[in-house]
Amino acid sequence: MSEAIRLEDVSKSFGEYEAVKDVSLTIEKGEFFSLLGPSGCGKTTTLRMLAGFEIPTEGRILLEGEPVEDVPPYERNVNMVFQSYALFEHLDVADNVAFGLKRKKVAKDEIRKRVEESLELVSLADRAKSHTNELSGGEKQRVALARALVNEPAVLLLDEPLGALDLKLRRQMQVELKQIQREVGITFVYVTHDQEEALAMSDRIAVMSDGEVVQCGVPEEVYEHPAEAFVAGFIGVSNLMEGIVQGKDKVKLASGQSVKAPLPEGCDKGEKVQLSVRPEKITLDDFERGMVTLEGTVAERVYQGVNTQVTISLGDGASVVALEQQTYRASADDRWEPGAKVKLGWHPDHCLVLR
Amino acid sequence: MDGLSLQWYQEFFNDSALRDSLFASLEIATVTMIVGTILGTMLAIGLVRSRAKWSPGANILMLVPLVVPEIVAGISALLIFSQVGLTLSIWTVVLAHITFSISYVTVVVRARLASMGTETEEAAMDLGATRWGSVRLVLLPGLWPAIVAAGLLTFALSFDDFVLSFFTTGEDVQPLPVRIWSAIRFGPSPTINAIGTLMMVVSISAIGLALLIPRLFGRRESGVKVLTAAEGG
Ligand SMILES: Nc1ncnc2c1ncn2[C@@H]1O[C@H](COP(=O)(O)OP(=O)(O)OP(=O)(O)O)[C@@H](O)[C@H]1O
Ligand SMILES: [Mg+2]
Numbered sequence: 001m002s003e004a005i006r007l008e009d010v011s012k013s014f015g016e017y018e019a020v021k022d023v024s025l026t027i028e029k030g031e032f033f034s035l036l037g038p039s040g041c042g043k044t045t046t047l048r049m050l051a052g053f054e055i056p057t058e059g060r061i062l063l064e065g066e067p068v069e070d071v072p073p074y075e076r077n078v079n080m081v082f083q084s085y086a087l088f089e090h091l092d093v094a095d096n097v098a099f100g101l102k103r104k105k106v107a108k109d110e111i112r113k114r115v116e117e118s119l120e121l122v123s124l125a126d127r128a129k130s131h132t133n134e135l136s137g138g139e140k141q142r143v144a145l146a147r148a149l150v151n152e153p154a155v156l157l158l159d160e161p162l163g164a165l166d167l168k169l170r171r172q173m174q175v176e177l178k179q180i181q182r183e184v185g186i187t188f189v190y191v192t193h194d195q196e197e198a199l200a201m202s203d204r205i206a207v208m209s210d211g212e213v214v215q216c217g218v219p220e221e222v223y224e225h226p227a228e229a230f231v232a233g234f235i236g237v238s239n240l241m242e243g244i245v246q247g248k249d250k251v252k253l254a255s256g257q258s259v260k261a262p263l264p265e266g267c268d269k270g271e272k273v274q275l276s277v278r279p280e281k282i283t284l285d286d287f288e289r290g291m292v293t294l295e296g297t298v299a300e301r302v303y304q305g306v307n308t309q310v311t312i313s314l315g316d317g318a319s320v321v322a323l324e325q326q327t328y329r330a331s332a333d334d335r336w337e338p339g340a341k342v343k344l345g346w347h348p349d350h351c352l353v354l355r
Numbered sequence: 356m357d358g359l360s361l362q363w364y365q366e367f368f369n370d371s372a373l374r375d376s377l378f379a380s381l382e383i384a385t386v387t388m389i390v391g392t393i394l395g396t397m398l399a400i401g402l403v404r405s406r407a408k409w410s411p412g413a414n415i416l417m418l419v420p421l422v423v424p425e426i427v428a429g430i431s432a433l434l435i436f437s438q439v440g441l442t443l444s445i446w447t448v449v450l451a452h453i454t455f456s457i458s459y460v461t462v463v464v465r466a467r468l469a470s471m472g473t474e475t476e477e478a479a480m481d482l483g484a485t486r487w488g489s490v491r492l493v494l495l496p497g498l499w500p501a502i503v504a505a506g507l508l509t510f511a512l513s514f515d516d517f518v519l520s521f522f523t524t525g526e527d528v529q530p531l532p533v534r535i536w537s538a539i540r541f542g543p544s545p546t547i548n549a550i551g552t553l554m555m556v557v558s559i560s561a562i563g564l565a566l567l568i569p570r571l572f573g574r575r576e577s578g579v580k581v582l583t584a585a586e587g588g
Pocket of ligand 2: 043044045159
């Protein structure tokens with residue numbers, strides 16, 4: 001695969017405020033690439049620099065190898081799907097989709113053919129003559145997508161395209177978007193603050209915080225091996241426990257217990273670290289060989305259908321959350337009453353030491 | 356007077372001085388509408404879309420004509436015209452009316468502009484339209500109902516304006532309202548009633564159209580409400 005986009009040390013300031021700091025990324029052709037991060041971390045600003053609506057204060061942006069920092073939006077071979085859809089209300093669906101092709105002076109017959117095809121692609125062929133304000137939110141979303149895809153851009157930029165939809169429609173559109181992306185093979189750069197969405201759809205994810213990319217990798221890597229406490233906390237739920245390095249692969253938790261944990265290279269005795277363990281990796285009252293085990297008191301139990309969320313206090317203010325599957329062996333309703341003593345454990349492999 | 360009759364309307368059209376005044380008023384209103392709407396729309400786009408330092412100041416300045424008593428505006432206009440040595444004629448009336456109508460147009464168009472946001476223009480540019488192309492192909496069509504409404508309101512306001520016209524008109528042809536006022540001084544006449552009815556019909560049709568057009572375009576907000584509120588206040 002060759003590269004579609006390369007960002008080299010890109011920064012963007014608005015006056016004094018630095019919205020994007022020193023971002024370097026390479027996005028491959030045909031990749032579904034997500035920018036994930038909390039509100040205000042600079043995702044939209046990064047995307048707008050790719051589209052050409054903002055000019056980077058520093059750094060270089062290469063589109064298929066060509067520098068494009070100073071190329072205006074209408075001369076870049078990228079298209080954007082806006083969060084508000086930004087459909088042209090005075091045009092019908094087909095004319096909305098044809099807008100880009102008309103600007104490029106494509107022949108009439110070809111425009112008609114391609115508009116039909118792309119409306120077909122988003123299953124809206126029968127709405128070609130509809131007025132845009134007759135459409136539902138999901139349909140508007142599809143028109144916006146068709147309007148961008150019909151131009152066959154090198155890269156499609158999407159800024160929280162599903163943000164305005166209800167949860168059910170959102171799940172459905174996620175699947176459809178992913179299918180469409182596979183079908184057309186165009187590089188997608190997808191902005192979202194929904195970590196589940198990013199994990200489910202992306203080939204790779206760049207996690208942003210405060211204008212910086214803190215980790216970039218495939219979903220499994222970002223989820224299983226978060227590089228920083230921020231990533232561990234932002235993606236999925238994580239139990240973060242304070243501790244002090246005691247010796248080789250030994251950490252003493254702030255709540256007093258000593259546990260085995262795989263220390264990263266160069267951790268010194270006495271160094272402060274954080275242990276991160278995913279709730280679904282913690283088992284209660286049911287252990288295997290080689291597991292770390294601790295004792296605690298059940299502080300809270302929340303029945304969630306598929307599983308039960310149990311909060312266990314470790315003493316000294318520290319607590320962890322465990323997610324227990326409802327199995328045929330044991331139902332949750334008579335176990336782990338609040339106040340009960342409980343043993344919990346996890347495999348050292350599932351514990352991550354963050355410095 | 357007995358029974359219904361169109362006699363007084365006929366009388367009005369036979370009176371060449373009154374007829375000239377009617378045409379003068381229509382001319383003033385038409386020119387005011389066209390020029391005022393173009394300038395007002397440009398000002399609105401500039402005020403909303405530019406991030407210039409002066410735009411908050413200009414925003415306030417623009418509201419001044421809406422709150423200044425018309426008589427003050429009329430006298431000020433007269434003073435300026437005589438200072439710069441302009442001969443009073445229907446063109447000085449047009450000038451005064453345009454100055455005034457720009458604010459009305461700007462208020463109406465700006466309301467619509469603000470509700471449209473910038474994303475559709477960006478979408479147009481993203482799809483290959485130049486800056487000017489995005490204005491022509493997306494911004495203006497979106498603003499169109501508000502622009503038409505503003506234009507028609509300007510027409511109605513200009514057509515039946517008396518105070519401003521009174522101070523700024525010359526002797527030759529007087530705008531209709533001024534003409535009527537001079538005629539009334541020599542006692543009321545049924546012809547005047549006929550003209551009054553005519554003027555009302557013209558003004559109401561213009562305002563009616565202004566309210567109707569945005570609805571025909573299927574838009575809910577056109578800023579007309581803002582204008583009627585501003586006028587009432
Ligand atoms: N034109 C601008 N002028 C000044 N500051 C801006 C501008 N655009 C963005 N910012 C600031 O830059 C920061 C990053 O904004 P950005 O829109 O990129 O965030 P985001 O990650 O997309 O957030 P969200 O998830 O809320 O959309 C914010 O603090 C914002 O206030
Ligand atoms: Mg954003």
